[in-house]
Amino acid sequence: MSLTDKAIEHIRELILSGQLPPGSRLPSEPGLAAQLGISRNLMREAVKSLVMARVLEIRRGAGTYVTSLEPGVLLEGLGSAVELLQGDTLLEMIEARRLFEPVATGLAATRISADALEVVAGHLAAMRAAHDDVELLNRHDAAFHRAVVAATGNETLASLMDGIAGRTVRARVWRGMIDGNAAQGTLNEHQAIYDALAAGDAALAQATALMHVNTTETWLRRHLADVAAAVPDVLDDRGDDAEPLADEDPVLS
Structure with missing residues (x-):
């Protein structure tokens, strides 16, 4: 030492x-x-x-x-670190989110207040109104999930989930969903989460959140695989002495 x-x-x-x-x-x-x-x-x-x-x-x-x-202070830098994850370590982060977020959403269903539910509904409405505005969708998507986890009343869990949510990854997923005409399906998944929260159904809330995070993980795995397959072909066409392309990084947007 x-x-x-x-x-x-x-x-x-x-x-x-x-x-x-x-x-x-x-x-x-x-x-x-x-x-x-x-x-x-x-x-x-x-x-x-x-x-x-x-x-x-x-x-x-x-x-x-x-x-x-407090957790919000000590874990503040976690999100910045997550934004730098790449490749397999990025997928590990998504797996971590899949382990935490559904359980947190189920817990929120048993504790959420009427006021907190109204906040979640507001972000859901804003997401639908944003249509193909990736930046605005991303902002309200993050706020939607932040409000859900905050409803648990567990500040440590809320700070941890906010850190591993991955703003850059979330933005890329929304862009991919919009380009692939799959955004509506993702919005419907958010609606299902809200409906389960409104019903106070913990098991359903956990299941709908799991389906939603799985959609993100599936898209990201496919995206990273496509990028990895495409980069060697691009490099072969450009030659060994060419400058690297910014888009060759599968994480940075």
């Missing part, structure tokens, strides 16, 4: 032990550095790493503080 890693671990231990509770101010950088017997530069690197991890936050003119440590 490097000295910087030891400094990170020390600060984490102070937080876990309750000596630095959420919202508390970190001791001075020189003091912490002297306590650990390391340079201020190494301590600064440790603090910077914990800021990136959303464990600490720097308030200009006030010092460094422990964040709220």
Whole structure:
């Protein structure tokens, strides 16, 4: 373990032990550095790493503080990491979503309030009104599922699901569905999820969500396979010295 890693671990231990509770101010950088017997530069690197991890936050003119440590804060960076997944690891993320989202939707059916159901209905209506506007469809699609999971009242689950939903992947799927004239079927799947929530039927809500996520996974697997098959042919036609094509990446849009 490097000295910087030891400094990170020390600060984490102070937080876990309750000596630095959420919202508390970190001791001075020189003091912490002297306590650990390391340079201020190494301590600064440790603090910077914990800021990136959303464990600490720097308030200009006030010092460094422990964040709220709530799930929405600590898991905030998960979505950005998911957006960079490619190929098989991207499919693993979709599999993870298939494991979590149906169960979360079933749980939401048993807990959703009338107000929360109205929010879900609003996003469903907005999706239907958007027709072939991929950006708008994507925005309300994400909000639809976020509202469903939020209805569970489980903030950790909501933050986790928001992170693994994959904004870029969702946008590509909508574009593919529209181009393939399959968008209406996907909208109908959202309607089925809403109907199950409105009925308070947990088993049906879980089943409809599973069908919906499976549609996404099936499309993505087919899409990645088509791209993988097409790229060698493109490279053969262009020659070995040609510049790479932006569209050769199966994930970036």
